[in-house]
Amino acid sequence: MTAITPVSGPRHPAKDTAAGCFHCGLPLDAAVFPVTLDGIEHDTCCRGCQAVAQTIVDNGLGAYYRNRTAPAPSARSSGGVPAELGVYDMPEVQRNFVRDAPAAVHEKEASLLIDGVTCAACVWLIEQRLARLPGVRAVALNYATRRARIRWDTQVTALSTILRAVADLGYNAHPYDSGRAEERLRRERSVLLWRLFIAGFSMMQVMMYAIPVYIAGGAMTPDIEQLMRIASLVLTLPVALWSAVPFYTGAWRDLRSRRVGMDVPVALGIVIAFTASVGATWNAAGEVYFDSVSMFVFLLLAARFLEMAGRARAVQTQEQLVRLVPATAERLMKDGAGATERVAVASLQPDDLVRVRPGGAIPADGVVVDGVSTADESLLTGESHPVAKGPGDLLTGGAVNLDGVITMRVRRVGEDTVLAGIVRLMDRAQSEKPRIALAADRVAQWFVAILLLLTAITFAVWWQIEPARALWVAVAMLVVTCPCALSLATPAALTAATGAAYRAGVLVTRGTALETLARATHFVFDKTGTLTSGHMVLAGVKLLSVDTRAQSLAHAAALESWSEHPVGRALVAAAQGVHPVASGVRTVAGQGVEGVVSGRLLRIGKPPFVAELHRQALPPELDCIADAVSMVALGDERGWIALFMLDDVVRHDAPAMIRALAADGLQLALLSGDRPQRAAHTAAELGIAEYRGGATPADKLSWVRELQAQGAIVAMVGDGVNDAPVLAQAQVSIALGGGTELAQISADIILMADRLDTLAETVRASRRTLRVIRQNLAWAVVYNAVALPLAMAGLVTPLVAAIGMSASSLLVVANALRLLRPAVAGTAAVQQR
Amino acid sequence: MEILYLLIPLSVVLVFAIGGVFWWALRSGQFDDLEGPAHRILMDDDDREH
Numbered sequence: 001m002t003a004i005t006p007v008s009g010p011r012h013p014a015k016d017t018a019a020g021c022f023h024c025g026l027p028l029d030a031a032v033f034p035v036t037l038d039g040i041e042h043d044t045c046c047r048g049c050q051a052v053a054q055t056i057v058d059n060g061l062g063a064y065y066r067n068r069t070a071p072a073p074s075a076r077s078s079g080g081v082p083a084e085l086g087v088y089d090m091p092e093v094q095r096n097f098v099r100d101a102p103a104a105v106h107e108k109e110a111s112l113l114i115d116g117v118t119c120a121a122c123v124w125l126i127e128q129r130l131a132r133l134p135g136v137r138a139v140a141l142n143y144a145t146r147r148a149r150i151r152w153d154t155q156v157t158a159l160s161t162i163l164r165a166v167a168d169l170g171y172n173a174h175p176y177d178s179g180r181a182e183e184r185l186r187r188e189r190s191v192l193l194w195r196l197f198i199a200g201f202s203m204m205q206v207m208m209y210a211i212p213v214y215i216a217g218g219a220m221t222p223d224i225e226q227l228m229r230i231a232s233l234v235l236t237l238p239v240a241l242w243s244a245v246p247f248y249t250g251a252w253r254d255l256r257s258r259r260v261g262m263d264v265p266v267a268l269g270i271v272i273a274f275t276a277s278v279g280a281t282w283n284a285a286g287e288v289y290f291d292s293v294s295m296f297v298f299l300l301l302a303a304r305f306l307e308m309a310g311r312a313r314a315v316q317t318q319e320q321l322v323r324l325v326p327a328t329a330e331r332l333m334k335d336g337a338g339a340t341e342r343v344a345v346a347s348l349q350p351d352d353l354v355r356v357r358p359g360g361a362i363p364a365d366g367v368v369v370d371g372v373s374t375a376d377e378s379l380l381t382g383e384s385h386p387v388a389k390g391p392g393d394l395l396t397g398g399a400v401n402l403d404g405v406i407t408m409r410v411r412r413v414g415e416d417t418v419l420a421g422i423v424r425l426m427d428r429a430q431s432e433k434p435r436i437a438l439a440a441d442r443v444a445q446w447f448v449a450i451l452l453l454l455t456a457i458t459f460a461v462w463w464q465i466e467p468a469r470a471l472w473v474a475v476a477m478l479v480v481t482c483p484c485a486l487s488l489a490t491p492a493a494l495t496a497a498t499g500a501a502y503r504a505g506v507l508v509t510r511g512t513a514l515e516t517l518a519r520a521t522h523f524v525f526d527k528t529g530t531l532t533s534g535h536m537v538l539a540g541v542k543l544l545s546v547d548t549r550a551q552s553l554a555h556a557a558a559l560e561s562w563s564e565h566p567v568g569r570a571l572v573a574a575a576q577g578v579h580p581v582a583s584g585v586r587t588v589a590g591q592g593v594e595g596v597v598s599g600r601l602l603r604i605g606k607p608p609f610v611a612e613l614h615r616q617a618l619p620p621e622l623d624c625i626a627d628a629v630s631m632v633a634l635g636d637e638r639g640w641i642a643l644f645m646l647d648d649v650v651r652h653d654a655p656a657m658i659r660a661l662a663a664d665g666l667q668l669a670l671l672s673g674d675r676p677q678r679a680a681h682t683a684a685e686l687g688i689a690e691y692r693g694g695a696t697p698a699d700k701l702s703w704v705r706e707l708q709a710q711g712a713i714v715a716m717v718g719d720g721v722n723d724a725p726v727l728a729q730a731q732v733s734i735a736l737g738g739g740t741e742l743a744q745i746s747a748d749i750i751l752m753a754d755r756l757d758t759l760a761e762t763v764r765a766s767r768r769t770l771r772v773i774r775q776n777l778a779w780a781v782v783y784n785a786v787a788l789p790l791a792m793a794g795l796v797t798p799l800v801a802a803i804g805m806s807a808s809s810l811l812v813v814a815n816a817l818r819l820l821r822p823a824v825a826g827t828a829a830v831q832q833r
Numbered sequence: 834m835e836i837l838y839l840l841i842p843l844s845v846v847l848v849f850a851i852g853g854v855f856w857w858a859l860r861s862g863q864f865d866d867l868e869g870p871a872h873r874i875l876m877d878d879d880d881r882e883h
Contacts, residue, residue: 067876120872143869198852205848209841224837231845 021045023053023170025071037062052170061128068121072170087328087342088175089160097175098159101151107137109151110159115172117146122171129165133157148173172359175327185312192246192305199243199298202235203291209235210291222284229281232290239294240274243301260448262483265455269478270297273798276471287472292798296479299806303813307492310817325398325419329363330355332407345413352410356401364397365412373404380419381505381753425509425750429498434515436773437490444483447784451481458792472798477791480801481784489776489812496819497769505753506762507737513748516732517763518770519713523661524704526718526726527672527682530736531756532648536567538574539647544619544640552642556634558582559593559604567632568593570646571604592632600636610635650685653757658686660760667712671700671726700726717759718747734759769819776812783808 020027022035022042032043033050037057044050052072056064088094094110101107117123123141126148130139135156141148150162166173209228213220220228247270250263273289273296280286330340332353340355345363348354353369356362362375374386377399386402389395395408398419414420455477462470498508508514525531541549557575560568562585572579582602585595592605594613603610607618610633618633618640634641662668670691672679679693692703704726707714716723716730727733727747735747736754751758787804790796796804858864 063876067872120869121876123869124873124876141869142866143872194856197855201848201852205844208844221834224834227838227841231841234845235848 020071021049022065023049023072037065049170052168055168056125059129059132061125064121064125067124068119070119072116072122087160088163089158094159094175101137106153106155107151108154108159109149110175112148112150112163112166112173112175114141114146114148114166115174116170117141117143125169126166126171129169130162133162133165136162189305189308189312192301192308195243195246196298196301196305199239199294199301202239202243203294203298205235206232206291206294226281226284229284229288229290232288233278233281236274236277236290236294239297240270244270244297246304247297247300260445260452262444262448264448265451265478265481265483266300268452269475272471272478273475276475286468289472289475289798292479292802295799296802296806299802300809303806303809306810306817307813310492310496310813310820326361326363330357348410348413350410350413353407354410355405355407357405358401358403360401362395362397362399362401362408364410364414365417366395366397366408366410368393368395369407369409371404371406373406374402376400376402380422422507425507426498426502429508429511429513434494434512436515436770437494437511440490440777447481447483451477451483451788454788454792462794469794473791473794476794476796476798476801477788479798480787480791480796480805483780483784489809489816490773492813493769493772493776493816493819496817497765500820501762501765504758504761505751505755506758507750507752508748509750510748513732514766514769516713517715517734517749518766520666520715520732520763522667522669522707522712522714524669524671524707524714524716524730525688526716526723527670527674527679528648529719530717531654531670531682531686532650535648536570536646537649538570538644540645542643542645544642547641549642552634553644554579555597555600555602555641556604556632556644558597559585559595559602562595563587563593567646571632571644602634602636602641604632604634607631607633610640613637614639616640650682651756653755655686657756657760658688661763662687664760664763666763671695671703673697673700697723697725701729704729765819772815772819776815779808779812779815 021044023044026045028043028045032045033047034041035044035050035053035057036042037053042053044053049072056062094108097112098108098110101109114126117126120143123143126141127139130136130150133152135153136150137153138151139148152159152162163173209232213225213228244267247263247267250261251267254261254264270293273293277288277290277293280288325345327345328342329345329348331343331348332355333339333341348364354363354366358373368389368391370391372388372390375389375395376386377396380396380398387399389401389406395406396419397412397417412418455474458477459470459474462473494511494514497514501508501514538553541552543549543552545552547555553571553575557572557579559582560571561579562582563569580598582595582597585593587593588605588609591609592603594601594603596602601613603613611617613635614637616639631646632644634644658668668688668690670679670683670686670688672682672691672693673695674693676693679691683689683691692699695703700723704714704716708729708731713732714730715732715734716727717734717736718727719736724746727735732749733747734749734751736756737750737752749762751762783804787796787801791801
C-alpha cells in the first residue's frame, strides 16, 4: 500500500539496549514506549512510565536519571494521572492537613506523605519540579520520613495543581494528618527520648564528680568536697524534677486508685534519696547519692524506652490497617449515564456503585459488578499473592486494586466492614489480659505492699543499730527490688507476639488465646472446609455403556451447567467448558437434572432418580464405591451410561501442617459430620490416628467435653461458621477466615489467609511466648530472692542497687522483645509497606 | 588545687550549655533528615537540558 520509508534520519537518536524499563527497571514486554534523553533513546515498559519519564525530561530534570541509585516505582499500575484531585481543594478535605502559613496572607502550608521515594534523587526531582511551579513558595521533602512540607500562594495556584505535578512525576502524595495516633506516639517517644537524654547526660557528669570523692577517701579538703556536692546537686536537679516525672505520675495514679504498683517504690526511692542528699549537701555532712539517683532514672527510662519502641512496632500494623481505607471514593451517579462524582468514603451507602481505578484502594466491602482485575489483600490476610477478581467476586475494603478498572456495588460500610471488624478484634485482644498476666499483676501488687512493709521494718531495726545508715539501707531496698518483670515484661511479650502473628496472617482475637494455645494438648479438626477445601472435584468416572469418558462427561456437563449444585459445578469444571447445549431442562431439587442432549433424553443425579428413566438396577459391585465418595449417575432411557465419583480434596497445605503438629507431640483428632467412611479416608490420607465420622453437632460437643474431662486442653480447628458450638466448647478455638466472612466468625484465633500452614507456626510462636514470659517470671523471683536479703543486711549501696535493678528490667524487656522477630519464614507473607 | 574552684562551676555551666545547644539543634530539625542533605549537595539545581 505504502512504500516503506527509512526510519533512520540524521537526528535519529542512538538506542539504549538495556534489558529493563528505563524508568522503573521492570522487564520489557514486546511493546515498548521510547523516551529520548540526551540524544539517546531509552525504552520504557508502559505508557505510564513513558509519560512520567517524558514529564521529567521535558522539565529539564533528566539529571534525576544520572543521579538516582534505585529505580523509580513503576507507573504501570497508576494508569497515568489519577483523576479528581480537585477534591483536595475543598476546605473540608483540607481541614486536617492544611494550615495558614504564619506571617503571610494568601499563603497556606500542607504536610504530605509521598509514596515511592526510593533514593535521594527522588527528593531532588520532586523538590525541583515543585519549586518551579508558579505560586509555590517553599518545598522541603524529608528523605527519612518521606514527608513533604509545601507552602503556596492560594491566589496563584491550588493544592490540586501541586498534587497533579507530583503525580505526573509518578509519585503518590497523600495528605498527612498529624492528629493520628501514630503522630501522637511519635511525640510521646520524642519526649521520653529527651528525658532519657537529660538523665544520661547528667549521670555521666555527676559520675565525674562522684568518682574522685570515692577514690580520694577522705583526702579531699572539705570545701572542695562540698563544691563537688553542690555541682552534683545542680546537675541532678533536672533529672529529679523533669526526667523522673513519669514515675511520679505513675505512682500518684496507683495511689489514687488505692493500689501499689511498681512505680510506687521507684518514686519513693528517687524522692527519698534525692531529698536526703540535698539535706546532706545543706548540712555539708553525710553521704550524698546524686550519682545513684541519676543513674537509676536513666537506666529505668532506657527500659521504658525499649518497651515503648517494641510496642510501637507491634501497633504499627494496626495503624497501617486504619490507613488502608482511602479518604474519598468515585461514586457512579444514579442516572446510570456512567458519570462519576468524588465523595467522602464516610458518606457511602450500601448499594452505591463505586468505580475503583488501578492502584486505588477499595473503599468499602462489596461485590464486583463490572471489570476484571487482581487485588492485593496482603495487609488484610497475610496472603502475598494478588487475588483475581471478576464480576460476582467479593471485595474487601482496604485491599488495593492492582491492574484493571472495576465497578463495585457497596455492601457494607463503616463499622460493618471486615477491616473495622479486624481492628475491633485486635483492640479486644489487647484490652484483655491472659491469666498469667493477671496472676503476675496480683503477685506484683502483693510484692510491692510487702516490700514497703519490710522496708519500714528494716528502717526501724537499722535505726536502733546504726541511725546514720538506716535511711540508705531503706533506699537501697526500695531501689534494688524489681517487680518490673512482673508488671512490664509480660504485656510487652504478648503485644510483641500478637503483632508478629498478625503480620504472618494470623489474627489473635482474645488476650488469653496465645497462652491457651501454647498449653493445648489435643488438636481437633473439623473436616469439610477445614482440612479439605470444601470444593468438590471429579475423582473418577466409571463407564457403564459404550460412550467414551469424554462423551459422558460432556453430556453430564451439558445438563449440570443448569445446576448450581457443587457437584454440578465440579462436573462442568471437569469438562473444561466443552459441552453441547441441552434443551428441555428440568431440575428436580435434591434429585438431579433431566434434559435432552444431542437428541437423547438424559438424566443425571442420584441413582434412584436416574433409574426411574430406564428401570434397571445399579450393578451390585458398585455399591461400595457409592459408600466411599459422593457419586452421581448418568443414564438415558436404555440404561446406565456412567457413574461419576466426586471427592472433596484435602487442602494442599494440610499434610505438612498435620506432620508439624504431630512432630510437636500433640494429639490430633478428626471430627466430621460427614459419612464415617469418608472421615476414615481423609484421616488415613493425612495420618490422623483418631477420627470420628457421622457426628452431629451434639456428638462433637460431647466428644470434646469427654476429652476435657480427662484433663485435655483442646484446641478446635473449624471453619468458624457451621461449628460455632463446638468451637465455643474448646478451650481455644481456631477458625479459617476466608476474607469476607471474617466478621461472622467467632473464634479466638483466625487464620486469615484461609491457609493452614500458618497454624503450626502459630502454635510454636505461642509456646515461645509462654516460655519467654516464664523465663522472665523465673528471673524476677530469683533476682528478688537474692537482692532483697542482701539489701536488708545493708550490704547493697544505693548505687549498686540502682545498677542491679535497672539491669534486671532491661534484661526482661529485651527478652520479651525477641518475640517481635517474625518467625514464620517462607510460609507466610511478611509484606511491609 | 585552687583551680578546682573555677573548673567545677565551669564544668556545670558547660554541661548546661551543651545540653542547650543540643536541644536547639533537635528543635530546629538538624537531625530530622540525616541522609538527604548529603546527596542534595551533589546535585546541581541549574542543570536544565534542551
